[in-house]
Amino acid sequence: MDISIVIPLLNEAESLPELCQWIERVVNANHFKYEIILIDDGSTDNSWEIIEQLAANNPNIKGIKFQRNYGKSAALNEGFKAAKGNVIITMDADLQDSPDEIPALNQMIMEEGFDLVSGWKKKRYDNKLTKNIPSKIFNAAARWSSGIPLHDFNCGLKAYRKKVVKSIEVYGEMHRYIPVIAKWAGFRKITEKVVAHQPRKYGVSKFGWERFINGFLDLATISFVSRFGKKPMHFFGLWGTLFFCIGLVSSIYLIIAKIIETDFSLTNRPIFYIALTSMIIGMQLFLAGFIGELIARNASERNVYLIEEKIHL
Structure with missing residues (x-):
């Protein structure tokens, strides 16, 4: 199969027929062997009934229905598991992502050799105050922390090698950080493509301000887990040792000062509390690293590594 198109959705019954017809026109015109995987993330409208009707008329349309709303990441994860195409393309179901981009995205994966191509909605039709400005701040932080020069991490239109x-x-x-997750998994041929952004035709956006706060928290999480998930002591041990050494040096200074000056008061000096606090923080960080190592060594995936190729094995 050439292409799997994975589409997570929540309450998008109005847009689904038009979206699927649009995709069918594009893939048939390019003679692609394809499948469309629609993941209903706990919709409360009749989205699933629409999916059943579409699948009955086209065997290339497949559906997954969650019992409740789990979120876009869970929907994408299940869609990725089910996908059989050589190229997997994700897009949103609200018609703001254009299926006309599919051939070019497929070409960048199959002919130009990229592992991941992320869409860049250079011209957006969203509200500037509530979406565009926070999105620019978020993307700048993601670029700086990940080292991946993408302008639009949030764009739902992406293409992946299987x-x-x-x-x-x-x-x-x-889901915002799939390029970061892919990079830390060893896939470094990551680029972006300017894509068309359509005005929303039906319904309302399912995301609010809280997604940007959660986005920064997730960025910190994925950065830490990617670098130190299998070696937590390298992080906690380093900072724990540093704090403990600061406290130890300060304590030695206080002890020497007390020996030299008998009327030297320890508890009346700020450095005494700095030394005490630093040593406590250092020990806590070191213990956190030690506990993290114990958990990592007993995890079921502690020795799971991605192997690209083997010879005679």
């Missing part, structure tokens, strides 16, 4: 989606796990609200 091996990428089969090698990563998306959970929580980490």
Whole structure:
């Protein structure tokens, strides 16, 4: 199969028929063997009934229905598991992502050799105050922390080589950081493509201000887990040792000063409390690293590594 198109959705019954017809026109015109995987993330409207009707008329349309709302990351993760195409393309179901971009995205994966191509909605039709400005701040922080020069991490329109989606796990609200997850999994051929952004035709946006706060928290999480998930002591041990040494040096200074000056008062000096606090923080960080190592060594995936190729094995 050439292409799997994975579409998570929540209460998008009005847009689904038009979206699927649009996708069918594009893939048939380019003679792609395809499948459309629609993941209903706990919709409360008749989205699932629409999916059943579409699937009955086209065997290339497949559906997954969650019992309740789990979030976009969970929907994408299940879609990635089910996808069989050589190229997996994700898009939103609200018609703001254009299926006309599919051939070019497929070409960048199959012919130009990229592992992941992320859409860049250079011209947006969203509200500037509530979406555009916070999105620019968020993307700047993501670029700085990840080292991946993408302008639009949040864009739902992305294309992946099959091996990428089969090698990563998306959970929580980490869908924003799939390029970061892919990079830390060893897929470094990541680029972006300017894509068309359509005005919303039906319904309302399902995201609010809280997604940007959660986004920064998730960025910190994925950065830490990617770098230190299998070696937590390298982080906690380093900072624990540093704080403990600061406290130890300060304590030695106080002891020497007390020996030299008998009327030297320890508890009346700020450095005494700095030394005490630093040593306590240092020990706590070191213990956190030690506990983290014990958990990591007993985790079921402690020795799971992505192997690209083997010879005679």
